[in-house]
Amino acid sequence: MAKWMSESTNAMETLARVHHLISECRGQAFFDQAVEALxxxxxVPCVLLGRSEMGTRRLRIVSRYRRGFIEHEGVIQVSGTPIERILADGRPYICDRAAWRRFPQDEELQLCRAEFYWGAPLRDQGDGEILGVLALHAAEPRxxxxxxxxxxxxxxxxxxxxxxxxxxxxxLRELQRKFLHAQRMESLGALTAGIAHDFNNLLTGILGFTELALAQLESADETSEDVRLHLHQVLTLSRRARDLVRHLLLLGRPEEASERSCALHAxxxxxxxxxxRTIPEHIEIELDLAPQELILAANPVHVQQVLLNLVINARDAMPQGGCLRIQTEPLQPDVLQTPSCTRVQERPYARLTVSDxxxxxxxxxxxxxxEPFFTTKGADKGTGLGLSVVREIVHAYGGWIEVESEPGRGTSVHVFWPIVRESEVHMSPQEPEQEPVPKGSGETLLLVEDDPTILxxxxRLLEKLGYRVLTARTGRxxxxxxxxxxxxxxxxxxxAVMPEMSGEQTLCQLRALDPQVRILVMTGYSSRDQLKDFPWEATDGLLLKPYDLHALAxxxxxCLER
Structure with a gap:
């Protein structure tokens, strides 16, 4: 049936064709010519080259020659086919006759009543992993x-x-894509930090001038009551905007957060x-809280980051609507001593469950x-970093995560957070508005600020606090x-950030004039890390913008009492 193999001329032509294929073609062209040549x-009427899909019972068609045509698209379900046997055994399979009878579930073999079948796994020469399958069949026994x-x-x-x-x-291309994505995220982070710096300067002015206006209205008549109420609203909203900026900037830097407790139910x-206000209306939200408040040994910013990731995943899993349920439950360590809970300590835990x-x-x-970068979402919908970051945050606090899921019925993610021990409970600091404002006694202060409005x-704020003020708009x-x-x-x-002579240069020249000078640095950035080259060791304090009268005082x- 293959007389060409017995003739030297045909043998030479075969070798020449194989040599051309190997030396001249790459990629898809190679695969197409390989199946056509075979x-x-x-x-034979049909030759298949398929690529195995990890973790699935499918084979993706790379190139298939069938009755004179080459196909590139499609997926083959391998259940009940010779391919399933080849992938399971990891070795070639040959059937000389009646292949279609041996595999009644294989539609391709049934369609052409294939008698002969040959198939072999294609392995990575390095680690031996099965990359795919090469297979062919014919209608006649052979x-x-x-x-x-x-x-x-x-x-x-x-x-x-x-x-x-x-x-x-x-x-390699996927690695390059992720690298470029990481670069874009880094650039976005730098841009966000810069915008936040300018935004914080604006908020400083809004907060400060509102407080000054309220102070002047305290002695006014009753007709100014509405004005006072309106200004209090401006003050409240400005503080919320300040906190929002700080929270957003902290999301990417968990190590910067200092608060270590969170009243979970509140x-x-x-x-x-x-x-x-943000989840689509066709998704119902249920909140099922334990009877007593649970104080987590975790920063609220990180709890928010964890919850936000889980809620977004739950939302994306319900495009047609459904129910999002958040539930809490206190647990004692004696009920958690199972082999899977290797992180359990002798302390109470709170189980926070997000179900969809x-x-x-x-x-x-x-x-x-x-796994980092693993995602089932499209390239424009997910980075694959959300859950890996969530796990790292929870592990950092001594907690862990368990996941239950059933296709078609939903998912429950259980996050186990340590609860604050009694010995760790400390009195929360008073709200700034309840503290007495520390006043000055006529001390002279030098205020250096390039923004004329903030200057x-x-x-005005420093004079209100009882200080004598000298001002400068430049470092010189x-x-x-x-x-x-x-x-x-x-x-x-x-x-810290000024044009011409920078804050760093100004600080160094002031120290050169007087090594004992006391310097309080102000910045619209959210942390010292965003000014890495600044000589923080030469300063006496840091004041983050936007600040209000209490924070400034x-x-x-x-600094004065150091």
Whole structure:
């Protein structure tokens, strides 16, 4: 049936064709010519090259020659086919006759009443992983000659090597894509920090001038009551905007948060109120809280980050609507001593559960959901970092996560947070409005600020606090003023970011004039880390913008009393 193999001329043509294929073609062209060459040289109507999909019972078609045409698209369900056997056994399979009777579930074999079938796994030459399958069939019974077997072995090895090359190229491109995405995220972070810096300067002015206006209205007549109420609203909203900026900037930097306790139920009520304005209306939100308040040994910012990721995943799993349920429950360590809970400590825990009635997670996908960059969403919908970050945050506090899911019925994510021990409970600091404002006693302060609005505001606030104020809009002006008044000036309030002479240069020149000078640095950035080269060790304090009268007064008093 393959007389060409017995003739030297045809043998030479075969070798020449194989050599051309191996040396001249790459990628898809190689695969297409390989299946076409096998079909013609072995005189078979169908040759399949498929790529295995990890964790599934499917084979994706790379190239299939069928009755004179080449196909590239499609997926083959391998259950009940010879391919299932090849993938399971990891070795070639040959059927000389009646293949269609042996595999009644294989629609392709049934359609052409295939008698003969041959298939072999294609392995990575490095780690031996099965990359795919090369298979062919014919309607007539037959036996492969040794030459035909050698041809299949040679081409099979070449196809496997090319698949390996293609896969590595895809992995490299995916790595490059993730690297570019990381660069874009880094650029976005820098842009966000810069915008936040300018936004904080604006909020500083709004907060400060509102407080000054309220102070002046305190002695006014009753007709100004409405004005006072309106200004209180401006003040409240400005503080919320300040806190929002700080929370957003902290999301990417968990290590910067200092607060270590969270009243979970109070937090969830506010969080749920926010969700009701952001989650689509066709998703119902249920809140099922334990009878008593639970105080987590965790920062509220991180609890919010964890919940936000879980809620977004739950929302995406319910495109047609459903129910999102958030539930809390206190647990004692004695009920958690199971082999899977290796992180359990001798302390009480809170179980925070986020459940949905969505699509669920397939069993073969479930073990991978916490892997960095693993995502089942499209490239424009997810980075694959959300759950890996969630796990790292929870682990950092000594907690852990368990996931239950059933395809078509939904998912429940259980987050186990440690509850604050009695010995760890401390009195919450009083709200700034309830503290007495530390006043000055006529001390002279030098205020250095390039923004004229913030400079004027700072001067008014400092005078209201009982200080004598000298002002400078540039670093050079500040150095000159300090040189003339160094015996009077008790403290320098220095903006960290200024044009021309920078805050860092100004600080160094002031220290050169007087090593004992006290300097309180002010910045619109959210932390020291965003000014990495700034000589923080040479400063006496840090005041983050936007600040209000209370924060300004406390920061000054702390520096003066050091």
């Amino acid at each position: 079909a013609e040289l072995l005189d 036996r492969l000659t040794s030459a035909e077997g050698m041809l299949l072995e040679i081409l099979g090895a070449c196809v496997a090597k090319e698949l390996e090359y293609v896969r590595r190229g895809e992995a 937090f969830l009520k506010d969080f749920t109120a926010l969700l009701r 009635t969505g699509t669920g997670i397939a069993p073969d996908i479930l073990p991978r959901i916490f 004027r505001l700072g001067e 002006e500040a150095v000159d003023l300090y040189a003339r008044h160094r015996q009077e000036i008790r403290l320098v309030l220095l903006d 406390r920061a000054i008093r702390q």
